[in-house]
Amino acid sequence: MPLNILVNAIPLTNVHTGIARYTYMLYATMQAQYGSAINVTFFDGKNCLSTPPSGPQNISGWNALVDVFWKLPPSIACSVRNAVQIKRERAIANVIGDFDVYHETGFFPFACAAHIPTVFTVHDMSLQRHPEWHPKERVLFTETYFAKRASLADHIITVSEFTRTEFHSVFPELSDIPVTPIHLGASPDIFAQQSNIPELPDAYYLFVGSNDSRKHLDQVVAAVCAQNDLPLLVAGWNGWGKSIQHHEKIIPLGHVSDTLLAHLYSNATCLIYPSAYEGFGLPVLEAMQCGCPVITARNASLPEVGSDAVYYINGAVSPETIRHALNALRKEDRARYKQAGFVQAKKFSWKKTAQKTYDILQQTSYNYTQQNKK
Structure with missing residues (x-):
């Protein structure tokens, strides 16, 4: 039966x-x-x-x-x-x-x-x-x-x-x-095909998630605007947070398909995900699975998911600590984080x-x- x-x-x-x-x-x-x-x-x-x-x-x-x-x-x-x-x-x-x-x-x-x-x-x-x-x-x-x-x-x-x-x-x-x-x-099947991809910047930072205050999207936006190098692509519905700050470096995409999400992960310079509290933190796992280096916070469940395969922000999340992480990751071997992410993602x-x-x-x-x- x-x-x-x-x-x-x-x-x-x-x-x-x-x-x-x-x-x-x-x-x-x-x-x-x-x-x-x-x-x-x-x-x-x-x-x-x-x-x-x-x-x-x-x-x-x-x-x-x-x-x-x-x-x-x-x-x-x-x-x-x-x-x-x-x-x-x-x-x-x-x-x-x-x-x-x-x-x-x-x-x-x-x-x-x-x-x-x-x-x-x-x-x-x-x-x-x-x-x-x-x-x-x-x-x-x-x-x-x-x-x-x-x-x-x-x-x-x-x-x-x-x-x-x-x-x-x-x-x-x-x-x-x-x-x-x-x-x-990790979801290999939903990332199998990538087609009908809109035109995107050649290089960009990525944020995936809603604009809830615990996600610290406002801090990420402030950091990227001050950094003034690559644009930030924001994928996800707005949630109940404030509207995203208008700036030429910030490109809100709204809710995206799984196909486009996979493409965003696969081609991003890094995922910035400094959430204060996550029960799991699926974007961290999905990014690692797609070979995208991850910057995150050492909060809640995120170290349980990312282990030593991600770059952790030192100290409290702020535009300054996020910028420090972006600059530090640029100087480090991104290929190491990419390979470590692949290995970590296979555990799930x-x-x-x-x-x-x-x-x-x-x-x-x-x-x-x-x-x-x-």
Whole structure:
């Protein structure tokens, strides 16, 4: 009998940033790896689907709608989130069947899956650790639901050892729930072909990610403007941060395709990614995989991903320390960082992620069945 898995695929209905990429790549790999041994059903917020839902067709329209939402007063925006949550819980209650295991890949588990063992992937604890980095409505929403719903999980997956430590530190009362760190993977398949590439500068620095304050994009922009040599290409949607500073050296690309992203990594002088807090830091891994030297900060999970294959900013992140790193990397052997990045990236793969996740889903289902036989 196949393992029947219910997946919260709502992240896939939004612009494909970190959680959506995790959900898509994990289950694409798992289905290719295990075939008929698993049967995956994707919940998109309304219905259960046999195939993964797709993201918004009109990304600019989606961005505009999100911008309007984030301009609402926090209490009203939180009420909207609560209403959507209740609607989705009713929807999943109407379509839920006798699945063997439910995998929550997003914010927190739905309450209506009590008769199904639950595996919950926690991506980071930034909302709890640093609420000042997030919209107030998101903080209020998380404070209302997260701890109560996380307690429903039979097993928790974290995307790094750092996040596992953070989860235990923030929620010691949930220490009875087993927590397993499983790294994300490098994605060779999505980088296989590069076509329809727009005209780009011959040489450039690269930043990948949203403009959230913890990413320090404003510091990167200030450093590159002061450096006055190569332009900075910025790939990623704006998020809830401030608009990017207008400057002839700054080229915002917005959300880009996987094909273009691979091309950007492969041809960049370096990726500048001095984030203050990451649950994993997928751009660091993707850049190393594409042979792009990486400048990052020695914060949170980033050393766990980059190890000694990246260049770390010394001291606090500022335009000055970023410029120092850019100048230091120019004087060093970039080929060494490129080769070291290739070696480090090979330690990560979606096949490993899929195998370890499948083992937990299967074991959680088995344990639940055995407990309910007693």
